[in-house]
Amino acid sequence: MKPYQKIPIQECDEPLVAIPLGKFAIESPHPYEKLGANYRGQSPYSLRQGVLEALINAQTYLHQRYPGWKIKIFDAYRPVEVQQFMVGYTLARLLRERGLKQENLSSEQRQKLLEEVYQIWAVPSDNPATPPPHSTGAAVDVTLVDATGNTLDMGGEIDELSPRSHPDYYANMTSEKERLYCTRRQLLYEVMREAGFCRHPGEWWHFSLGDQMWAWQHSRENLDNFLAARYGRVLNL
Structure with a gap:
């Protein structure tokens, strides 16, 4: 369990709504759908209304x-x-890169590989008390696009499993x-922070508002003002 997952959730039942894509730049087709991820008819370009x-x-x-x-949206709501x-895709990629086969791994080897994967990916927990941030509709992965429509080089790719992903690298x-x-x-951080x-x-591209990670960070910075999360896992779509 990560520290932010201990934050209680007081679900506010705010709806998940479609992002007006004309206001932003986006990845199209969606990067995870291109890999074969199935969103079961729900658009990944969705967020809670307040977010x-x-x-x-x-x-x-x-x-x-x-x-x-423009802000460029790479990913938002993620079941x-x-x-x-x-998580499975990233683990399989690591195995290929290192010439390993899953069936030959010891439990210790598999655990070490998963620890690497979980540096970037939250555990896909079904427990309502510990939802992955993106499954709440309160987290978004973003970068920047300039006035000519070019995606800016941020010195590392979104979802990159390397030290370059750290915001202060x-x-x-x-x-x-x-x-x-x-x-x-820093510019991306400042405009997102100004908006709340x-x-x-550990990820320069990942921002959240109202989920457990947001509440945990806010409470660490404001010790006299503990907050609960207001967004839990989105259910009953």
């Missing part, structure tokens, strides 16, 4: 600083079944390109 409103605000803050730029699919580096990566990540989001401690 969507905050994301629109973040886009406004970005426009105020860089007219014509637990898709979370399980992506380039913070103390000195080359011009590395400083640019750091500046772009918290960033995942």
Whole structure:
């Protein structure tokens, strides 16, 4: 169990709504659907109503600083079944890259590989007390697009299983390109934070508002103001 999963959830029953895609840049087709993930008819480009409103605000803050730029949505709502699919996909990719076969793994080897996978992917838990963040409709993976429509190089790919995924990976580096990566990540962080989001401690692209991770981070920063999460796993779609 990760620390944020101990945060209680007081579900507010706010609806999951479609993201107005014309306001943002998106990945199309959706990256996980291209890999074979089955969303069972539900659009991955969905968020809780309040989270969507905050994301629109973040886009406004970005426009105020860089007219014509857009937030690019890589992923938003993700059912637990898709979370399980992506965990399996990432594990299989690691096995291929290392020339290993799953049937030949010891339990210890498998556990170590899964620990690597879970550096990026939340455990696809069915427990309502410990939902994967994206299954709540309160988490979104984003990057930036400039006024010409080009996706900015952030010095690492979304979902990259490497140290470069850490938000501050380039913070103390000195080359011009590395400083640019750091500046772009900081810009994304600032416009999302201004809209009320918290960033995942280990992923430059992952932001949430109202879920357990958000409440955990908020409570750590404001010790006299403990918050419960208001969004749990989305059910009964």
